[in-house]
Amino acid sequence: MTPVEPGLVRRGVRYLTGRRRVVAALLAWSVVEAGHTFALGYALAEALDGGFLAGRPRTGLAWLGVAAVAVVAGAYGTGRTYGGVAGLVEPFRDGLVRTVVSRALHRGDTAAVSRLTHQVEIARDAFAGLVMVSRSFVFTAAGALTGLFLLAPPLLAVVAPPLVLGLGLFLATLRPLARRQEAYLAADEALAAALGDVFSGLRDVTAAGAEPRVRAETGALTDAALHASRALARWSVVRVVALALAGQLPLVLLLAGAPWLLDRGVTAGGLVGALAYLTQSLMPALQNLVHGLGTSGSRLAVVVRRLTERGPAVTGFADVPPAAPPSAFASAPALELRRLTFAYGDRADPVVRDLDLTLPRGAHLAVVGPSGAGKSTLAGLVAGLLRPGGGEVTVGGARAGTAAAAAQRVLIPQEAYVFSGTLADNLGYLRAAPVPEEELRAVAEALGMEELVRRAGGFAAPLAPAELSAGERQQIALARAYLSPAPLAVLDEATCHLDPVAEARAERAFARRPGGTLVVIAHRAASARRAGRVLVMDGADTACGEHHELLARSPLYRDLMGAAEAVESAEPARPANPAHHSPSHPPRHPRDTDRVDPVPRPGLAGDGGHVVAHRPVGQVQAAGDLPDGRPLRRE
Incomplete structure (x- = not known):
């Protein structure tokens, strides 16, 4: 037949x-x-x-x-x-x-x-x-x-x-x-x-x-x-x-x-x-x-x-060649973008345009930019979830969308997935064989999730995903990716529900991962300062370099870092409130030709010290989100 x-x-x-x-x-x-x-x-x-x-x-x-x-x-x-x-x-x-x-x-x-x-x-x-x-x-x-x-x-x-x-x-x-x-x-x-x-x-x-x-x-x-x-x-x-x-x-x-x-x-x-x-x-x-x-x-x-049947890693790409053996890509960069272009529709402006980037193995890259600049789109292109409109993405020398590329990358999205089963099952899901408990304990210590393991009842204890907080789910997803054999890890705001200390610990653990390469879609300025290289995205105006280099030659990067540091420096004076969420970083970049900043932030005329950049224009803050805790009046 x-x-x-x-x-x-x-x-x-x-x-x-x-x-x-x-x-x-x-x-x-x-x-x-x-x-x-x-x-x-x-x-x-x-x-x-x-x-x-x-x-x-x-x-x-x-x-x-x-x-x-x-x-x-x-x-x-x-x-x-x-x-x-x-x-x-x-x-x-x-x-x-x-x-x-x-x-x-x-x-x-x-x-x-x-x-x-x-x-x-x-x-x-x-x-x-x-x-x-x-x-x-x-x-x-x-x-x-x-x-x-x-x-x-x-x-x-x-x-x-x-x-x-x-x-x-x-x-x-x-x-x-x-x-x-x-x-x-x-x-x-x-x-x-x-x-x-x-x-x-x-x-x-x-x-x-x-x-x-x-x-x-x-x-x-x-x-x-x-x-x-x-x-x-x-x-x-x-x-x-x-x-x-x-x-x-x-x-x-x-x-x-x-x-x-x-x-x-x-x-x-x-x-x-x-x-x-x-x-x-x-x-x-x-x-x-x-x-x-x-x-x-x-x-x-x-x-x-x-x-x-064993089809390609991502269906729908009929022109994807067969996966080559891993040895064929042993000397290739961890990630390479060649004149990469992508737009959401034929008549839409490209979100990513003619982007070139070579990331060697073991590198640590942070991607920053204003909202809508294409940071998450770039993560989707690297993960093979989106198909480029032009140019090419290779992961470890293999084209994105092939089984060889899928075996060399792992994407941790903002919304972490945890399934019913034991904690060990969740952590070792991307491994072919069960992970030894000694290795599980070492990863828990590296990512600072010992308290989560203790509350769960150990690695053999069953999990109830609905009873976990968003931050706990993100920790489990991070540990699962850390234990995977894929050398390239892409964190697409995967630590947004963690506090700054836990986020820093997780990023440093991934940066020290043996043979690993880390790409962080940053939502805090500290992530960019920790990275060895930073990619600043703003449509066709992109820049890449070290933190101090970009401060010297990128006005957008200076603006992003300056606004973020201003907000972060004001954070210790806030009253303790467990329900309070840190404002999103970085804020929207002032792009209006008349020099009108679309997002209120500290330092603008009329600022009374209580208006901060928190969400995109058109969204209303709750009164409790104001730093001084006072209700909204004419602010």
């Missing part, structure tokens, strides 16, 4: 052999279920030939009673088979869910929603249907063909050839059917991923005037999905032909050849029994097999392959 089908068959055999008891019980109950298939036609033939036609009605009724008992026993066996099918299907589904979730968390699978909510359920239903129809057909056909042979061998000679011919035609359609099923699923994935991006960025689409392009692109994807579904539907015609050959033609031949069969010793009861085998057993089982295997079998092969 597909080039990888032999591998899927081998994995399926291993899966079934690992559940021998469930399979054995299912086969045993299938024998009970199929017993009435043999009994039905044979009992009818004996009831006519040895009973009613011979003038012995009691004998005829007795044989009909045998058929009725067989039907009841078969119904009981059918009910028992569902438990065996569930014992095979549910572990299969659970394994697929674990695979999809693991890949989504590790490699940023953009089609994970479609895979988890749609394709996993398709695979589950397809597997259940495949087990039911194939098992039923095998045992039903065995019972019916055995009964035909025992009644009269000429009956088998009439029924078997068209049955084999129809089954052969049906099997020949499975490969093209699987190809079109795969094309349909690929179109569904692409459409789901595109619509997810469109729905999450409707405001950006409108702001950039990109409605015609988005309409054309999503329309093309919709048309492709429609074309794939129609191509898949056309193969149902071939299935109908195969079903007619295997199911309807034997019945026609049996009726048309009745005189010939009667001349060769076939009795009237044998002819009626053969008709019962065809209409009551073989034809229903064959219809279920054709529709079930034709749909479920091809879907199962395609979906399981797509769910378990």
Whole structure:
């Protein structure tokens, strides 16, 4: 059906052999279920030939009673088979869910929603249907063909050839059917991923005037999905032909050849029994097999392959080359940006424009700039979550978006993720093997989270994510990234919920990480002063250098550092208030041509010593956020 089908068959055999008891019980109950298939036609033939036609009605009724008992026993066996099918299907589904979730968390699978909510359920239903129809057909056909042979061998000679011919035609359609099923699923994935991006960025689409392009692109994807579904539907015609050959033609031949069969010793009861085998057993089982295997079998092969294949680290980049071995990038810089350009839309101004940067291994870089300058966008480009509009990003010599680059970087975002499980499970999630407790303790000490470990009850204690504060979640995410094998760590305001002391300790720990390189999207001026190099972003006006160099040659950097230091120097005079949050740093840069600063800050005309830069224009501060604690009046 597909080039990888032999591998899927081998994995399926291993899966079934690992559940021998469930399979054995299912086969045993299938024998009970199929017993009435043999009994039905044979009992009818004996009831006519040895009973009613011979003038012995009691004998005829007795044989009909045998058929009725067989039907009841078969119904009981059918009910028992569902438990065996569930014992095979549910572990299969659970394994697929674990695979999809693991890949989504590790490699940023953009089609994970479609895979988890749609394709996993398709695979589950397809597997259940495949087990039911194939098992039923095998045992039903065995019972019916055995009964035909025992009644009269000429009956088998009439029924078997068209049955084999129809089954052969049906099997020949499975490969093209699987190809079109795969094309349909690929179109569904692409459409789901595109619509997810469109729905999450409707405001950006409108702001950039990109409605015609988005309409054309999503329309093309919709048309492709429609074309794939129609191509898949056309193969149902071939299935109908195969079903007619295997199911309807034997019945026609049996009726048309009745005189010939009667001349060769076939009795009237044998002819009626053969008709019962065809209409009551073989034809229903064959219809279920054709529709079930034709749909479920091809879907199962395609979906399981797509769910378990080892694709690129970030889906959607069709032009990404295969990952090179790590040794090929051993001497490459930790991070390199070459004329990097990115804009949110064709008509939007670039957030990052022609940016060049080379960061050697072991370096410590802080990225600063006013709000909207592209700091988090740069982090997304380095992490492979965004695709450059121009230029290139390489991580350790590998292009961003490849598996080789994904293995060399780890991104810690502002909103840290902690899952239910033990503390050790959370900390060692990015490691292939469990982390020794000695190493866990060393990391906890380096990042200053010993108190968190003590309150949690140790590394083996289960965590309740809802009971953790935002700062505690950030500490866990930082420790998880510290323990990862990736040499490049990107902190995108990953310490914003920590106090300055804890933030400094975490950044120094990452800077001393053996063989590690650190990029910090800074939200405090102290982060820039601690870094070996600082990148100042402001659209096309970017500058990079050491702290003292930038103070001398970058007016924007002087403004950012000066405003931040002014606010920080005033912080000790504030009254202690645990609920108070430090103002955001740095404030917005004065960019108006008339020298009107859009953000109030200390030092402006009319400042009474109580107005500080806290949030972007248009947002109102709560009264308790003012440094002097007084309510808002005319300030």
